[in-house]
Amino acid sequence: MTYIDKLISFHIVENENNKNFLSWTYPTVTDEHKKHILSNCFARGVQNEYICGRVQNNWIYINQFVSNKTFAIVIVAKEFEPTKYRQLCDILGKKYSKCQNPVELVTLYLNLFTTSGSCSLQENGASYVCNFKNYESVTNLKEFIASFDLEIILLYTAILLKRRILLFDYNTELLLSELLAISNLVPQRKVADYLYPIIESSNKLKGLSFYVAGTTNRDLLKDEHLYDLFVNLSTREVTVSPKAEEIMAMTKTHKEIATFLIKLSASHLTENQVKQQIFQKTKELLNLLTSLTSVTTDNDVKMITMNDLRAKKYHPNFENFLFNLAVSENMMIL
Numbered sequence: 621m622t623y624i625d626k627l628i629s630f631h632i633v634e635n636e637n638n639k640n641f642l643s644w645t646y647p648t649v650t651d652e653h654k655k656h657i658l659s660n661c662f663a664r665g666v667q668n669e670y671i672c673g674r675v676q677n678n679w680i681y682i683n684q685f686v687s688n689k690t691f692a693i694v695i696v697a698k699e700f701e702p703t704k705y706r707q708l709c710d711i712l713g714k715k716y717s718k719c720q721n722p723v724e725l726v727t728l729y730l731n732l733f734t735t736s737g738s739c740s741l742q743e744n745g746a747s748y749v750c751n752f753k754n755y756e757s758v759t760n761l762k763e764f765i766a767s768f769d770l771e772i773i774l775l776y777t778a779i780l781l782k783r784r785i786l787l788f789d790y791n792t793e794l795l796l797s798e799l800l801a802i803s804n805l806v807p808q809r810k811v812a813d814y815l816y817p818i819i820e821s822s823n824k825l826k827g828l829s830f831y832v833a834g835t836t837n838r839d840l841l842k843d844e845h846l847y848d849l850f851v852n853l854s855t856r857e858v859t860v861s862p863k864a865e866e867i868m869a870m871t872k873t874h875k876e877i878a879t880f881l882i883k884l885s886a887s888h889l890t891e892n893q894v895k896q897q898i899f900q901k902t903k904e905l906l907n908l909l910t911s912l913t914s915v916t917t918d919n920d921v922k923m924i925t926m927n928d929l930r931a932k933k934y935h936p937n938f939e940n941f942l943f944n945l946a947v948s949e950n951m952m953i954l
Contacts, residue, residue, distance in 0.1 A: 623737060623752040628678060629653075630712065630729055631694040632722055633661045643691075644722040646729065653696055656680055661692045663820070664836065670709065671792045672702050672817045674824075683709035687717040700803065700811050702796040703758045707750040708732075711741045714748065757800075762894055764801035765885035767856055772805075773878035774849060774858050777868060777941075779806040780902065782814070782830035782948040783848040788838055790854070792818060795834045798853050802832055804891075807899040808906070822846055871938040877901060909946055915953060923953045 632644035640658045642649070649657075656675050660682060667686040672679060681695040683706065693713045695705045712725050731739040737753025765772045778785050779802070787802070789795045796817060803811045816824060816833040822840060825831055841850055848864035851857070860868050880901060884894045912929065913922035924946045929939050946952035 623755070624733055626698045627732065627752075628696040628698060630696070630708075630725070631657060632716065632725070633657060633682075633692040633694060635662050635690040635692070638662075644725075646722075646726050649696075652676075653678070653680065657682070657694050661694070662690070669792055670702075670706055670796070672700070672705075672796055673819075674816055677812050679705075681705040681709060683713055685713045685717060689720075691716065700800070700815060700817070701755075701757060702800055702817075704750075704752070704755050707748075708739070708752075711739060711748050711750055714743055715741055718743070759800055759804055759891050760797060761801045761804050761891050762885045762887075762889075764798060765805075765881050768858070769882065770875075770878045771856075771858050772881050773870070773874050774860065774868065775802060775851065776805055776877065776881065777874060778849045779809055779814070779832065780905075780948070781867060781941075781944050782809075783864060783867065784825075784828070784830065784846070785832045785849045785851065786840060786847040787832065787834045787851045787853055788836070788841065789834075789852075790836050792836060794853065795836065799832065799834045804895055805898070806902060807895050808902050866940065867944055869937045869940060871935060871941055873905075873938060873941070905945065906949065909942065909949060909951055912942070912946075913951065922951065924951050925953050 629649060630646055631642060631649060633640050634643045640661050642654060642658065652675055656673060657680060660671065660673055662684060667690065668684055670683045672681050674680070677698065679697050679700050681697070681702065682692050684692045693709045693716065695708055697705060712728060715725055715728060728739045732752050738749060738751035740747065740749040768775065775785065787795065787798060799815065799817045803815055814831050816831050818834045818836065819825065820835060820837045822843065825833060825846065840846060844861050848861050850859040884897055889897065909924065910922060912924050912932070914925060914928050915923040917923060929942060934942065943952065
């Protein structure tokens with residue numbers, strides 16, 4: 621998929637007398653996207669705010685502005701890159717504040733589909749540029765790992781075992797930045813399989829067994845059935861749900877991985893190099909699972925039995941961890 625294929629549409633939402641209406645759409649909008657956009661713009665009563673939501677496998681970025689009128693620029697895309705789409709929203713929003721002409725925004729938007737793959741704006745002597753063609757993802761994975769110290773292993777393990785994680789912060793921009801970091805913590809897990817930014821109710825999580833969801837609604841913490849891990853980003857406090865304590869039991873291997881992650885966060889490696897190192901470390905665990913398999917299905921899928929695990933006489937906690945990892949990888953014969 622090229623950078624062009626990742627763009628779906630952009631929209632302008634006007635807000636008058638506390639009511640939203642879609643004043644412009646290019647090139648089109650689905651009923652489902654329209655419903656999400658209108659219900660989420662200015663929903664928290666915060667005027668200048670940038671948020672991101674998800675509708676199926678599409679990511680909806682909303683940047684709210686208050687100038688001579690109250691409006692929001694909305695971008696619908698096929699990837700989770702909040703920093704990238706914030707740049708585009710800012711350019712379109714600044715342009716619209718000045719010209720009030722959506723056709724001029726279309727011209728800027730279509731510049732992304734040219735050879736340069738970028739759009740730019742000059743305003744009050746300042747230059748604003750959004751380059752999609754050569755964009756490099758901006759993450760703060762090293763900083764994120766360091767901020768949790770050894771407790772980072774709880775988040776790593778929860779994602780690896782495909783558990784339910786709820787992250788809380790009142791600041792939506794900080795929340796999106798941290799969600800981008802955590803989405804790179806276990807490279808083997810695809811973001812589209814589990815990431816849900818930003819939710820204000822538990823409705824979108826019903827029936828899901830694996831997710832990392834960001835919220836500004838602290839009341840969700842009261843429902844311990846909603847999560848296996850709750851993370852307060854402002855205090856860096858990690859809470860394991862009582863029902864998940866056995867699954868999240870730590871072992872010597874967990875301590876080794878936690879130490880490994882902390883060393884990476886303090887290294888001079890780039891963000892991409894850190895991701896590669898974590899990928900290789902995780903691959904070692906998955907290779908260990910493969911080495912334990914004794915059954916091959918008709919579809920040539922290698923599977924593990926309880927006898928395979930018990931024959932190794934691992935420590936009970938490590939055996940439990942490998943069992944749950946095998947279940948998450950669909951390699952366990954139950």
